[in-house]
Amino acid sequence: xxxxxxxxxxxxxxxxxxxxxxxxxxxxxxxxxxxxxxxxxxxxxxxxxxxxxxxxxxxxxxxxxxxxxxxxxxxxxxxxxxxxxxxxxxxxxxxxxxxxxxxxxxxxxxxxx
Amino acid sequence: xxxxxxxxxxxxxxxxxxxxxxxxxxxxxxxxxxxxxxxxxxxxxxxxxxxxxxxxxxxxxxxxxxxxxxxxxxxxxxxxxxxxxxxxxxxxxxxxxxxxxxxxxxxxxxxxxx
Numbered sequence: 332x333x334x335x336x337x338x339x340x341x342x343x344x345x346x347x348x349x350x351x352x353x354x355x356x357x358x359x360x361x362x363x364x365x366x367x368x369x370x371x372x373x374x375x376x377x378x379x380x381x382x383x384x385x386x387x388x389x390x391x392x393x394x395x396x397x398x399x400x401x402x403x404x405x406x407x408x409x410x411x412x413x414x415x416x417x418x419x420x421x422x423x424x425x426x427x428x429x430x431x432x433x434x435x436x437x438x439x440x441x442x443x444x
Numbered sequence: 445x446x447x448x449x450x451x452x453x454x455x456x457x458x459x460x461x462x463x464x465x466x467x468x469x470x471x472x473x474x475x476x477x478x479x480x481x482x483x484x485x486x487x488x489x490x491x492x493x494x495x496x497x498x499x500x501x502x503x504x505x506x507x508x509x510x511x512x513x514x515x516x517x518x519x520x521x522x523x524x525x526x527x528x529x530x531x532x533x534x535x536x537x538x539x540x541x542x543x544x545x546x547x548x549x550x551x552x553x554x555x556x557x558x
Binding site: 335362363365372373374375376377380420424426430431432433434435436437 | 448484485486487489534536541542543544546548549550552554
């Protein structure tokens with residue numbers, strides 16, 4: 332069964348600190364993996380997208396990695412800011428004909444001053 | 445803003461009411477989607493439209509009725525809902541259905557069924 336598991340479920344860090352969020356998936360065949368940021372009361376916004384051949388992708392202070400062999404991805408946030416407080420959702424697109432998006436439950440990050 | 449708007453942003457309705465959610469995209473996209481987001485659960489795909497034609501109905505109860513009059517507008521008609529239908533309903537659009545096309549989400553409608 333295609334699944335996307337994220338950890339931790341929630342995380343609290345101090346402003347200025349770094350953190351890493353994890354995503355493990357069992358989706359097959361694989362097409363791509365996206366990380367979304369969802370602020371409270373808003374829709375998800377794409378941060379990065381990686382295909383099978385890409386190991387890392389950066390977007391400002393956000394760096395995503397992908398290990399297609401172990402089916403793991405991480406999202407590293409550097410020098411966190413209060414505005415980073417949000418849910419971060421890992422989404423894997425299956426490579427089948429319908430290209431279904433498989434969503435993780437998300438990691439809720441709180442950055443405290 | 446993502447170019448996808450949704451109204452209303454908040455809706456409280458009784459189980460016997462009929463209401464509609466509206467989504468509009470200003471991106472020139474051809475595909476539109478309805479998702480349901482419940483607390484502590486992954487987003488659930490409900491419906492997919494491509495060039496105004498429904499291409500997917502993900503076993504959604506008939507009390508949810510979608511309508512896509514054109515590629516820019518998508519509605520979700522609601523009637524005789526249940527309390528467990530309370531959730532954030534997200535609309536999204538993409539250029540097409542191919543795997544590489546990114547989906548752009550609206551801000552959602554927070555629905556409470558009493």
